[in-house]
Amino acid sequence: MATLSALCIANAATDKKTPPGDFYDEVSRLNKVLSEVNRKYVENVNPTELTDAAINGIRNILDPHTTVFAPKDYESLRVSMEGKFGGVGITISLRDNILTVISPLSGTPAFKLGIRAGDRIRKIDGKETKGMSLDDAVNKLRGKIGTDVTVAIEREGVPDLMDFTITRAEIIVHAVPYYGMVTPDIGYIKLATFSDKTTSDVENAIRGLQKQGMKKLILDMRYNPGGLLNQAIEISELFLKPGNVIVSTRGRTQKTESSSRRHPMLKSDVPMVVLVNQGSASAAEIVSGALQDWDRALIVGKTSFGKGSVQTIFPLDNAGNALKLTTAFYYLPFGRCINKPENGIKGLKLQEDEDADEETAKTDSVKADTAKRDTFYTNNGRMMFGGGGITPDVDVELDPMPWVVQVQERMAMYFKFAVKIRPSLEKAGVKMNSEWAVPDSLFTQFKDFCKKDTNFMKVKSNALVGVDQLEKSIIREQNYMGDSAKTISDSNLVKRISEMRKALEDNRDAQFEANKDYIKDGIKRELLTAFVNDSVSTAFSLKRDKQLNEAIKYLSDMQLFKKSISAPPKAKKNTAKAKK
Numbered sequence: 161m162a163t164l165s166a167l168c169i170a171n172a173a174t175d176k177k178t179p180p181g182d183f184y185d186e187v188s189r190l191n192k193v194l195s196e197v198n199r200k201y202v203e204n205v206n207p208t209e210l211t212d213a214a215i216n217g218i219r220n221i222l223d224p225h226t227t228v229f230a231p232k233d234y235e236s237l238r239v240s241m242e243g244k245f246g247g248v249g250i251t252i253s254l255r256d257n258i259l260t261v262i263s264p265l266s267g268t269p270a271f272k273l274g275i276r277a278g279d280r281i282r283k284i285d286g287k288e289t290k291g292m293s294l295d296d297a298v299n300k301l302r303g304k305i306g307t308d309v310t311v312a313i314e315r316e317g318v319p320d321l322m323d324f325t326i327t328r329a330e331i332i333v334h335a336v337p338y339y340g341m342v343t344p345d346i347g348y349i350k351l352a353t354f355s356d357k358t359t360s361d362v363e364n365a366i367r368g369l370q371k372q373g374m375k376k377l378i379l380d381m382r383y384n385p386g387g388l389l390n391q392a393i394e395i396s397e398l399f400l401k402p403g404n405v406i407v408s409t410r411g412r413t414q415k416t417e418s419s420s421r422r423h424p425m426l427k428s429d430v431p432m433v434v435l436v437n438q439g440s441a442s443a444a445e446i447v448s449g450a451l452q453d454w455d456r457a458l459i460v461g462k463t464s465f466g467k468g469s470v471q472t473i474f475p476l477d478n479a480g481n482a483l484k485l486t487t488a489f490y491y492l493p494f495g496r497c498i499n500k501p502e503n504g505i506k507g508l509k510l511q512e513d514e515d516a517d518e519e520t521a522k523t524d525s526v527k528a529d530t531a532k533r534d535t536f537y538t539n540n541g542r543m544m545f546g547g548g549g550i551t552p553d554v555d556v557e558l559d560p561m562p563w564v565v566q567v568q569e570r571m572a573m574y575f576k577f578a579v580k581i582r583p584s585l586e587k588a589g590v591k592m593n594s595e596w597a598v599p600d601s602l603f604t605q606f607k608d609f610c611k612k613d614t615n616f617m618k619v620k621s622n623a624l625v626g627v628d629q630l631e632k633s634i635i636r637e638q639n640y641m642g643d644s645a646k647t648i649s650d651s652n653l654v655k656r657i658s659e660m661r662k663a664l665e666d667n668r669d670a671q672f673e674a675n676k677d678y679i680k681d682g683i684k685r686e687l688l689t690a691f692v693n694d695s696v697s698t699a700f701s702l703k704r705d706k707q708l709n710e711a712i713k714y715l716s717d718m719q720l721f722k723k724s725i726s727a728p729p730k731a732k733k734n735t736a737k738a739k740k
Contacts, residue, residue, distance in 0.1 A: 190214070194210060194214070197210065198210070215228050222486065223469065223486050225467070225469060225471055225484070225486050226471070226483075226484060226485050226486050227483075227484050228476070228481065228482070228483050228484075229481065229482045229483075229484060230480075230481060231479055231480025231481060232295070232299075232480075234473075234480050234481070234482045235480065237473075237484075244330055244331060244332045244333065244356075244357075245302055245330075245331055246302060246303055246304055246305040246307075246328045246329070246330060246331070247268075247301055247302045247303070247328055247329075247331040248268065248269050248270045248301050248309060248311075248326045248328060248329075248331075249264060249265040249267075249268020249269055249270040249271055249329070249331050250262075250263070250264050250265065250268070250270045250275060250301070251263050251264075251265070252281065252294070252297060252298070252301075253294065254294055255280075255572060255575070255576065256615075258280050258289075259280065259281040259282075259289045259292065259294075259297050260278065260279070260280050260281070261275060261276065261277055261278065261279040261280075261281065262277060262575070263277045263689060263694060264276070264277070265331065266693055266694075268329065268331060269326045269327055269328065269329050270324075270326055273324050273326060275311075275313065275324060275326075276315065276582075276690065277575070277578070277579065277689060277690045278315075278316060278575070278576075278578065278579030278582070278690065279313045279314070279315050280313065280314040280315075281297070281311050281312070281313060282312045282313070282314050282321055283310075283311065283312035283321075284297065284300045284301065284309065284310075284311055284312075285300065285309060285310055286310070287300075302328070303328050304328065305328055305329060305330055306327065306328065306329075307327070307328050308325050308326065308327050308328070309325075309326055309328060310323060310324065310325045310326070311323070311324050311326065316579050316580055316582065316583055317582075317583030317584075332357065333355070334357070334361050335351060335352055335353050335354065335355055335357055335358035335361045335362070336349060336350060336351060336352070336358075336361040336362060336364075336365045337350055337352050337694065337698075338350045338694070338695055338698045338699075339365035339368060339369060340369075340695070340699055341369065341372050341373070341374065342378065342702060342708065342712060343712060343716070344373065345373060345374065345375040345376060346374070346375070346376045346377070346378060346712060346715050346716075347366075347369035347370075347372070347374035347376070347377050347378070348377075348378045348380065348702070348708070349362060349365045349366070349369070349377065349378070349379050349380065350380045350698070351379060351380065351381050351384055351395075351444075352383075352384055353384060353385065353386075353387050354384070354386055354387030354388050354391040354392055354395070354442075354443040354444070355387055355388060355391065356388070356391070358387070358388070358391040358394075358395060359391055359394040359395055359398070362395055362398065363398070363425060366398070366425055366426060375430065375431075376430060376431045376432070376433075376715045377426065377430060377431075377432045377433070378432075378433045378434075378435065378708065378711050378712070378715070379432065379433070379434045379435070379447075379457070380434075380435040380708070381434060381435060381436055381440050381444040381447065381448060382435050382436060382437040382439060382440060382461060382707070383437065383439035383440065384439070384440050384441070384443075384444035385439070385441050385442065385444070386441045386442025386443035386444055386445070386467065387442070387443050388443065389407075389409075389443060389446070389470060389490075391443060392406075392407070392442075392443035392444075392446040392447050393406050393407065393418045393446075395447050396420065396446070396447050396450045396451065397420045397421065397422050397424065398424055398425040398426060399424050399425075399426050399432065399451060399456055399457070400420040400424060400450065400451070400454055400456060401420060401424065401428065401454075402419075402420050402421065402422065402423060403419055403420060404419060404420045404450075404454055404493065405417060405418070405419045405450075405493040406418045406419060406420060406446070406450045406493065407446050407449075407450060407490050407491065407492065407493070408490065408491045409470050409488040409489065409490045409491070410488055410489055410490075410491065411470070411487045411488030411489065412487075413487065414487060414488050428456065431715055431718065431721055432451070432456060432457040432458070433457060433458045433459075433460050433711040433714060433715055434447070434448045434451055434452075434457045434458070434459050434460070435460055435461045435707055435708065435711060436448050436459060436460075436461045436462070436463075436464045436550055436552060437461045437462040437464070437707070438462055438463065438464065438465055438549075439465065440461075440464040440465060440550070441464065441465035441466075441467040442465075442467045444464070445464050445465070445466070445467065445468065445498055445549065445550050446490060446492070448464065448550050449492040449493075449496065449498060449550050450492060450493055452492075452538065452544070452550065452553070453492050453493040453494050453496070453536075453538050453539065453544070454493060454538070454539050455538050455539050455540040455542070455725050455726075457725075458553050458554065458711075458714055458721060458724055458725050459550060459551075459552040459553045459554070460552055460553065460554045460556060460707060460710055460711045460714070461552050461554075461555075461556055461707050462552065462555065462556070462557070462558075462707075463548065463549045463550065463551050463552065463555075464498070464549040464550040465500075465549055466498055466499060466500030466547075466548055466549035467499065467500075468489055468490055468491075468497050468498040468499030469486045469488070469489055469490070469499055470486065470487055470488040470489070470490055471484050471485065471486055471487065472484075472485055472487045492536075494536050494537060494538065494539075494544075495536050495546070496536045496544060496545075496546040497546050497547065498546060498547065498548065498549050498550060499547065500547065500548055500549060501547075534546045534547055538727075540725070540726055540727045541727035542725075542726075542727050542728075553724055553725070554710060554714065554724065556706060556707045556710045558706055558707070559706065562671050562674070562675050562678075563621050563668075563671065564668055564671035564672060564675065565671070565675050565678055565679070565682075567616065567619050568610065568616075568679070568682065569682070571613075571615065571616055571619070573606075573609070573610055573613070573616060574606075574682040574683055574685065574686040575686050576609075576613075577605075577606050577609050577683065577686070578683070578686035578687050578689070578690050579690070580609065581602070581605065581687075582687070582690055582691070585687070585691075592687055592688060592691035592692060593688075593692065593696070594688065594696055594699065594700050596684070597684075598680040598683050598684050602683060603676060603679060603680055603683070606679065606683055607672050610672075621664065621667075621668065623664050624661065624664050624665070627657060627660055627661050627664065630657065631657055634653060634657075681700075681701075681704060684700065685697050685700060685701055688700055
């Protein structure tokens with residue numbers, strides 16, 4: 161590769177402040193220290209804690225993605241990568257410190273038995289769940305396929321606990337939680353992760369959309385944290401031409417290059433948009449970067465996470481301990497290494513040192529000049545930059561979420577309200593579907609529900625917190641001036657502070673009305689999930705998705721789409737940088 165990312169070279173560099181010693185001499189020195197601590201320290205030291213501390217110290221000079229897994233953590237990683245396990249088929253979380261069903265997975269044993277979103281799990285196999293951690297609960301619900309587990313459920317509107325005996329089955333977590341048509345000719349696929357079944361899930365989605373008349377495609381990889389490298393390569397092959405380079409990896413002990421080996425499932429004349437954001441990482445960046453380099457898809461959204469490194473799992477013993485070690489950087493087809501400084505080897509410290517240098521020596525522009533030279537070109541000749549994630553071709557900034565709505569989402573108020581109101585809606589014979597509209601009376605009920613929730617009302621805006629701090633500052637100042645008897649309670653400032661606090665509290669109430677449409681959508685979203693399923697709820701939520709609607713705009717205007725994915729008229733491809 162003619163040009164490598166200056167960032168990746170910097171990340172791989174040895175720290176100049178500590179000259180390297182002989183590896184085996186240094187290991188011997190460490191062993192001697194541990195041995196002496198074990199034999200002579202004033203108190204007994206737990207060997208496991210000592211080892212963990214040493215390992216954490218090693219991690220501190222490497223990168224944030226290198227870690228040692230305990231058996232339980234390694235098993236969780238393995239399950240997430242395989243995408244299947246023995247279980248009952250529910251997503252659970254803690255709501256008000258109570259183990260709560262967020263949603264049953266369609267077609268699973270729990271779903272078939274009628275377990276609902278919002279059900280509270282009070283017992284598992286007769287053991288109270290009060291004080292039980294989420295991990296412990298998950299471990300108790302999972303188990304060997306064909307075995308039984310009994311859960312005692314508390315349900316809104318039902319006076320007594322309900323016992324469900326569930327026979328565990330193989331639970332497959334699909335990499336594509338949703339796909340569907342967003343216009344008569346534009347298909348949409350939500351790709352959530354890269355596990356063993358990702359390629360087959362995407363292939364099934366494409367076939368399903370083609371049967372529905374898909375002519376254009378949106379692939380949504382927002383908040384996709386990545387996963388298996390081989391799946392990223394196989395997903396890219398679904399859209400690229402045979403022989404197109406997808407990704408290469410370079411490390412001390414490995415050097416690979418992967419190209420497309422098959423004819424694409426989706427022909428090159430099918431226009432395509434990929435959605436990414438700051439939560440798109442690793443394998444998601446490989447796919448989006450490869451499609452961008454070959455000008456196969458327009459990238460829409462926000463700049464991705466910037467994790468351009470490869471991790472390899474090394475088992476350490478028979479007990480299930482394992483090392484996840486960064487072994488290489490990956491490079492996109494025309495040379496880009498997208499690893500951000502904070503995600504690299506010693507990267508966070510390098511970034512801190514660089515920031516400090518810029519503060520103390522503004523005239524030193526060497527690093528900035530290096531960054532400017534770190535440019536690459538797509539197949540069509542569009543300029544791209546390395547070392548900072550996947551920069552979208554169309555940047556779409558989301559509107560800021562109002563404070564009261566942020567609190568509602570963070571505290572799952574829509575979910576809690578849907579659980580509370582569902583029995584009365586069922587009793588009233590409400591037929592829930594995507595066409596159903598939330599009446600004003602239900603909006604008013606939700607507003608009252610929030611105001612009666614003690615935890616919700618305890619949350620203060622930054623402005624209200626500022627008033628509290630102002631009040632305390634005035635009291636401190638009065639006491640400091642020696643007028644300890646004259647506190648704010650009897651000063652002429654109390655009225656003004658009280659008026660300010662009242663105005664800010666009134667503003668919180670006003671935000672309910674100002675965001676009435678959003679709040680109604682939130683209520684409907686959760687009720688659709690509870691009454692129907694996640695797919696119908698997702699389809700409804702997508703209608704107000706600003707980034708998705710921008711993607712639809714570009715795919716609906718082929719002149720705009722082609723202009724955006726083509727090189728500027730005066731741009732000339734720098735073949736020395738664009739080709740190997």
